[in-house]
Amino acid sequence: QSALTQPRSVSGSPGQSVTISCTGTSSDVGGYNFVSWYQQHPDKAPKVMIYDVSKRPSGVPDRFSGSKSGNTASLTISGLQAEDEADYYCCSYAGSSYVFGPGTKVTVL
Amino acid sequence: QVQLVQSGAEVKKPGASVKVSCKASGYTFTSYYMHWVRQAPGQGLEWMGIINPGGSTSYAQKFQGRVTVTRDTSTSTVYMELSSLRSEDTAIYYCARDSPSSNFFDYWGQGTLVTVAS
Numbered sequence: 001q002s003a004l005t006q007p008r009s010v011s012g013s014p015g016q017s018v019t020i021s022c023t024g025t026s027s028d029v030g031g032y033n034f035v036s037w038y039q040q041h042p043d044k045a046p047k048v049m050i051y052d053v054s055k056r057p058s059g060v061p062d063r064f065s066g067s068k069s070g071n072t073a074s075l076t077i078s079g080l081q082a083e084d085e086a087d088y089y090c091c092s093y094a095g096s097s098y099v100f101g102p103g104t105k106v107t108v109l
Numbered sequence: 110q111v112q113l114v115q116s117g118a119e120v121k122k123p124g125a126s127v128k129v130s131c132k133a134s135g136y137t138f139t140s141y142y143m144h145w146v147r148q149a150p151g152q153g154l155e156w157m158g159i160i161n162p163g164g165s166t167s168y169a170q171k172f173q174g175r176v177t178v179t180r181d182t183s184t185s186t187v188y189m190e191l192s193s194l195r196s197e198d199t200a201i202y203y204c205a206r207d208s209p210s211s212n213f214f215d216y217w218g219q220g221t222l223v224t225v226a227s
Contacts (some may be wrong), residue, residue, distance in 0.1 A: 036213035045217040098156040
C-alpha cells in the first residue's frame with residue numbers, strides 16, 4: 001500500500017487560512033469516507049483533529065475543517081493561530097489496513 | 110479518563126526481537142480494537158497492525174511474518190513484538206485505540222523509542 005501524498009509544508013500568517021491536500025487512490029481516500037487528520041507537535045503523540053472526512057472530535061476548535069473530492073481530501077485551518085504550528089498527517093482506511101500521508105509542516109509566520 | 114501507558118525505551122542489536130507493551134485504563138479494554146503505529150526519526154507515521162476485541166489480528170503487508178500483536182485481558186495490556194530487527198526499525202512505536210464510532214485512532218500512547226544498533 002503506497003503512502004498518501006501531501007505537500008511537505010504550508011505556511012500562513014496569524015488569522016489567515018491554510019489548506020493541506022491529501023491525495024490517494026480509489027482504494028483508499030476515494031473508496032471510503034474514513035479519512036482522518038492528526039496534529040503532531042514536536043516530541044508529542046499525534047492527536048486526531050478530523051475524522052470521517054469532515055467530523056470534529058469534541059474539543060477540537062471549529063477553525064479546523066475537512067472535505068473530500070474524489071481521491072483527494074483536504075484539511076483547512078481558518079484563522080490560523082500560533083499553536084497550530086505543527087505537523088499534520090492524513091490517514092485513510094484502505095479496506096483492512098490504514099495508510100498515512102508523509103505529513104505536512106504548518107508554519108505560522 | 111482513557112489512558113494508554115507504554116513501556117520504556119529499548120536498545121536492541123540487529124537480528125534481535127523487541128516486545129513493547131501498552132497498558133490501557135479508563136475504559137472497557139475488551140470492547141475496543143487497538144492499533145500499532147510507528148514513526149522513524151524525522152519521518153511520518155506508518156500503520157503496523159491491529160488486534161480486535163476477540164484477539165484476532167491483522168498486519169500491514171510490510172510487517173507480515175515479523176510482527177506479532179497480542180493482548181492480556183487480565184492486565185488490560187496489549188503487546189507488539191517485532192522480530193529480526195534491523196537499523197531501519199529504529200523508531201517510536203505507538204499504540205492507538207480504535208474509535209468505537211468509526212475508523213480512526215482516538216487515543217494514543219506516549220510512544221516507545223526502539224533503537225536498533227550494533
